[in-house]
Amino acid sequence: xxxxxxxxxxxxxxxxxxxxxxxxxxxxxxxxxxxxxxxxxxxxxxxxxxxxxxxxxxxxxxxxxxxxxxxxxxxxxxxxxxxxxxxxxxxxxxxxxxxxxxxxxxxxxxxxxxxxxxxxxxxxxxxxxxxxxxxxxxxxxxxxxxxxxxxxxxxxxxxxxxxxxxxxxxxxxxxxxxxxxxxxxxxxxxxxxxxxxxxxxxxxxxxxxxxxxxxxxxxxxxxxxxxxxxxxxxxxxxxxxxxxxxxxxxxxxxxxxxxxxxxxxxxxxxxxxxxxxxxxxxxxxxxxxxxxxxxxxxxxxxxxxxxxxxxxxxxxxxxxxxxxxxxxxxxxxxxxxxxxxxxxxxxxxxxxxxxxxxxxxxxxxxxxxxxxxxxxxxxxxxxxxxxxxxxxxxxxxxxxxxxxxxxxxxxxxxxxxxxxxxxxxxxxxxxxxxxxxxxxxxxxxxxxxxxxxxxxxxxxxxxxxxxxxxxxxxxxxxxxxxxxxxxxxxxxxxxxxxxxxxxxxxxxxxxxxxxxxxxxxxxxxxxxxxxxxxxxxxxxxxxxxxxxxxxxxxxxxxxxxxxxxxxxxxxxxxxxxxxxxxxxxxxxxxxxxxxxxxxxxxxxxxxxxxxxxxxxxxxxxxxxxxxxxxxxxxxxxxxxxxxxxxxxxxxxxxxxxxxxxxxxxxxxxxxxxxxxxxxxxxxxxxxxxxxxxxxxxxxxxxxxxxxxxxxxxx
Amino acid sequence: xxxxxxxxxxxxxxxxxxxxxxxxxxxxxxxxxxxxxxxxxxxxxxxxxxxxxxxxxxxxxxxxxxxxxxxxxxxxxxxxxxxxxxxxxxxxxxxxxxxxxxxxxxxxxxxxxxxxxxxxxxxxxxxxxxxxxxxxxxxxxxxxxxxxxxxxxxxxxxxxxxxxxxxxxxxxxxxxxxx
Numbered sequence: 001x002x003x004x005x006x007x008x009x010x011x012x013x014x015x016x017x018x019x020x021x022x023x024x025x026x027x028x029x030x031x032x033x034x035x036x037x038x039x040x041x042x043x044x045x046x047x048x049x050x051x052x053x054x055x056x057x058x059x060x061x062x063x064x065x066x067x068x069x070x071x072x073x074x075x076x077x078x079x080x081x082x083x084x085x086x087x088x089x090x091x092x093x094x095x096x097x098x099x100x101x102x103x104x105x106x107x108x109x110x111x112x113x114x115x116x117x118x119x120x121x122x123x124x125x126x127x128x129x130x131x132x133x134x135x136x137x138x139x140x141x142x143x144x145x146x147x148x149x150x151x152x153x154x155x156x157x158x159x160x161x162x163x164x165x166x167x168x169x170x171x172x173x174x175x176x177x178x179x180x181x182x183x184x185x186x187x188x189x190x191x192x193x194x195x196x197x198x199x200x201x202x203x204x205x206x207x208x209x210x211x212x213x214x215x216x217x218x219x220x221x222x223x224x225x226x227x228x229x230x231x232x233x234x235x236x237x238x239x240x241x242x243x244x245x246x247x248x249x250x251x252x253x254x255x256x257x258x259x260x261x262x263x264x265x266x267x268x269x270x271x272x273x274x275x276x277x278x279x280x281x282x283x284x285x286x287x288x289x290x291x292x293x294x295x296x297x298x299x300x301x302x303x304x305x306x307x308x309x310x311x312x313x314x315x316x317x318x319x320x321x322x323x324x325x326x327x328x329x330x331x332x333x334x335x336x337x338x339x340x341x342x343x344x345x346x347x348x349x350x351x352x353x354x355x356x357x358x359x360x361x362x363x364x365x366x367x368x369x370x371x372x373x374x375x376x377x378x379x380x381x382x383x384x385x386x387x388x389x390x391x392x393x394x395x396x397x398x399x400x401x402x403x404x405x406x407x408x409x410x411x412x413x414x415x416x417x418x419x420x421x422x423x424x425x426x427x428x429x430x431x432x433x434x435x436x437x438x439x440x441x442x443x444x445x446x447x448x449x450x451x452x453x454x455x456x457x458x459x460x461x462x463x464x465x466x467x468x469x470x471x472x473x474x475x476x477x478x479x480x481x482x483x484x485x486x487x488x489x490x491x492x493x494x495x496x497x498x499x500x501x502x503x504x505x506x507x508x509x510x511x512x513x514x515x516x517x518x519x520x521x522x523x524x525x526x527x528x529x530x531x532x533x534x535x536x537x538x539x540x541x542x543x544x545x546x547x548x549x550x551x552x553x554x555x556x557x558x559x560x561x562x563x564x565x566x567x568x569x570x571x572x573x574x575x576x577x578x579x580x581x582x583x584x585x586x587x588x589x590x591x592x593x594x595x596x597x598x599x600x601x602x603x604x605x606x607x608x609x610x611x612x613x614x615x616x617x618x619x620x621x622x623x624x625x626x627x628x629x630x631x632x633x634x635x636x637x638x639x640x641x642x643x644x645x646x647x648x649x650x651x652x653x654x655x656x657x658x659x660x661x662x663x664x665x666x667x668x669x670x671x672x673x674x675x676x677x678x679x680x681x682x683x684x685x686x687x688x689x690x691x692x693x694x695x696x697x698x699x700x701x702x703x704x705x706x707x708x709x710x711x712x713x714x
Numbered sequence: 715x716x717x718x719x720x721x722x723x724x725x726x727x728x729x730x731x732x733x734x735x736x737x738x739x740x741x742x743x744x745x746x747x748x749x750x751x752x753x754x755x756x757x758x759x760x761x762x763x764x765x766x767x768x769x770x771x772x773x774x775x776x777x778x779x780x781x782x783x784x785x786x787x788x789x790x791x792x793x794x795x796x797x798x799x800x801x802x803x804x805x806x807x808x809x810x811x812x813x814x815x816x817x818x819x820x821x822x823x824x825x826x827x828x829x830x831x832x833x834x835x836x837x838x839x840x841x842x843x844x845x846x847x848x849x850x851x852x853x854x855x856x857x858x859x860x861x862x863x864x865x866x867x868x869x870x871x872x873x874x875x876x877x878x879x880x881x882x883x884x885x886x887x888x889x890x891x892x893x
Contacts, residue, residue, distance in 0.1 A: 319788070319790070323788065573772070573773070617775075618775035618776065619775060620775065665786075665790065665791040666791070667774070667784065667791055667793070668784075668791065668792065668793040668822040668823075668824070669821045669822045670778075670781065670793045670795070670822060670824060670892075671774060671777055671781065671784070671793055674774060674776050674777050675776065676775075676776065677774070679791070680772070680784055680786075680791045682786035682791075686769040686770055686785075686786070687770065687772075688770075688772040688784055688785060688786050688791065689772070690772065690774060690775075690784075
């Protein structure tokens with residue numbers, strides 16, 4: 001794929017993401033205020049309009065015809081919306097959401113991408129754009145407005161003017177004089193100052209004032225702010241603010257008299273005679289960009305201070321930092337050696353000091369790169385919010401989404417990988433968890449269900465919770481399903497505990513609904529969710545209370561790139577264990593060993609700890625028995641106690657070599673099928689240590705958690 | 715690459731002995747020749763990324779039999795395989811000539827341990843006997859047999875011709891070999 005094309009995809013992606021954010025806000029505004037558009041809402045619509053317009057433009061450039069077609073239709077619909085011809089109601093929002101959703105799919109050019117029924121979508125959009133609403137009554141006549149000005153308003157401007165008048169917002173005219181050279185920036189400045197207080201309906205150049213270097217603008221504003229506030233904000237040396245007064249009721253709303261009413265005398269504030277605006281339009285030669293800035297300019301500006309970077313480039317930088325760390329330790333070793341030579345001692349100290357400085361800068365660099373890789377979870381939460389809305393509507397369920405901790409940051413790679421599992425959990429929660437409004441009412445629960453998405457940092461981990469206040473899971477039914485699917489035996493089922501029962505849902509082949517619904521049944525089950533999470537070095541837990549709700553808790557490392565590890569030795573070889581899975585390391589006392597059903601266990605503080613001799617597992621046993629220590633005893637060995645979720649296992653190792661920050665590198669494709677290793681790390685000095693995949697090893701040695709518990713109970 | 719450069723005796727200009735007409739009709743391909751268990755093999759030069767003096771190799775428990783282990787090459791963990799096991803020839807302990815060739819296979823760069831790296835050969839089409847011609851049950855990773863023309867070498871006189879016997883290169887196809 002060419003760079004330019006990739007650039008296009010990235011930009012389109014960005015636009016689509018911001019579109020869905022804006023649509024969600026719009027959805028919220030619609031729920032709160034109904035179809036009437038206030039200033040914020042209409043700005044939102046404009047924002048969406050601009051986004052769609054830009055997307056249409058770039059889609060055309062890159063030959064995405066269907067994407068262009070859909071965005072063109074949506075643009076029409078949005079135009080009608082902002083003109084007030086189409087009312088903003090949930091059904092329109094549905095179409096908008098669906099349209100934006102389809103952008104995403106149309107962008108993915110792969111053959112296995114779900115088909116987008118463009119025709120159906122276009123028809124859906126056309127339903128709204130086909131007919132406009134009736135012409136509004138002419139309530140503008142009550143204002144002393146220049147009909148010549150009115151006649152050059154665009155349809156949109158006129159609509160905004162009418163809306164403001166209907167809502168009883170006061171109208172003002174601001175006469176300003178700008179220098180031709182700086183008009184662009186002055187106009188921008190004026191817009192910025194006006195934005196919090198007033199809506200600019202239009203601005204027209206007046207032909208009367210202005211010499212060769214300046215130009216007079218007539219700005220029509222709508223504002224609910226008091227005159228003084230407005231004046232203070234907007235009026236400087238070359239400006240004048242006038243209130244457009246309401247015509248007194250006695251006067252005839254006849255067009256001719258209205259024209260006369262523009263005369264200064266009729267106004268409470270002395271109005272300088274407005275220059276007769278030329279009809280139809282002011283000469284286009286006027287160096288004034290009268291309309292809004294073009295959409296392209298706006299989008300260009302908004303991203304100017306950020307850079308998009310390919311994650312692979314960051315990976316490369318991280319590798320370079322890793323190399324530098326090796327250089328650092330090499331220099332360290334040299335300075336150690338120099339120290340041993342008395343005549344070079346001074347030099348050694350100096351070198352050591354320089355190396356320390358190097359080390360600190362290197363750490364900063366490393367932190368910096370890690371920081372760049374961090375992105376807020378909000379990135380996927382936005383996407384998920386869209387899905388919540390969609391799934392809830394499809395299922396006729398009333399669901400409120402509460403999000404906390406959207407600014408919690410995790411490694412970009414983790415965010416990418418999280419999106420599918422979270423999406424699945426959310427679909428499940430709405431589909432199986434939250435009851436329909438009727439059922440909820442009967443159960444004396446609030447009609448609208450709540451889905452909470454919480455994220456927070458906990459030490460070196462990030463915790464994400466997906467919690468619903470739905471029906472909860474029935475352990476009895478889960479066990480029955482597991483039995484039916486022959487995932488457990490009758491005997492085991494009889495003794496299963498509540499918690500064990502809940503955990504059965506993570507078993508491959510388990511699905512609580514016999515019919516696969518179009519929502520949750522996307523061919524993946526909770527077992528896939530669990531696998532995806534553990535691939536990220538995370539764990540997933542479930543708690544559920546019948547009738548009250550279900551909560552999934554995902555615990556993940558903040559970053560995949562660098563972890564702290566315990567270095568161990570087995571059969572003369574070095575390995576690393578991520579410290580996050582290590583509970584403690586204790587001395588191995590062979591005399592305390594017990595065997596339970598062929599498995600070695602020991603007792604640790606009153607609880608049984610299964611053991612695994614890694615040298616046997618990895619076939620690294622020394623050919624000869626280990627040499628005895630000086631006092632005639634075999635050398636000490638250790639037990640490293642590892643835990644993942646609620647399961648514990650002790651690994652018997654030959655030695656502990658301390659802790660170290662390591663960068664985990666994945667093993668090549670050729671070793672992908674080798675189980676038990678999360679990757680390898682370069683320890684410097686050409687030494688590579690394999691990193692144990694503790695969750696996988698525990699799974700392998702103890703079986704799946706559900707079954708272990710069940711086996712043990714047999 | 716110093717080894718290669720030093721021994722490089724048959725680089726492009728040397729392909730001048732074929733009659734003009736014939737030469738124009740032929741295309742030349744470059745192979746890197748190396749020794750495994752006293753046999754001379756060669757891989758297409760374009761597939762070779764780098765030649766390394768072997769760093770300590772970290773064995774990977776549970777890995778397939780022909781995987782020697784992993785090494786770190788500038789931050790990337792690279793799997794090293796021993797072709798002797800795949801080619802079913804006897805193993806020998808590493809010595810000062812032992813090298814690791816980094817070979818680009820389909821989805822990853824693999825390290826291939828060889829006993830000695832020889833030189834680059836530029837072979838014309840008529841110097842290559844494809845495996846179909848050779849017959850027998852050659853494995854699918856054997857591309858064919860390369861027979862560089864002796865006469866060329868003699869006239870170039872860069873090498874002691876006395877030590878040269880008829881040279882045969884077993885040309886390997888990296889994709890099935892490393893698959």
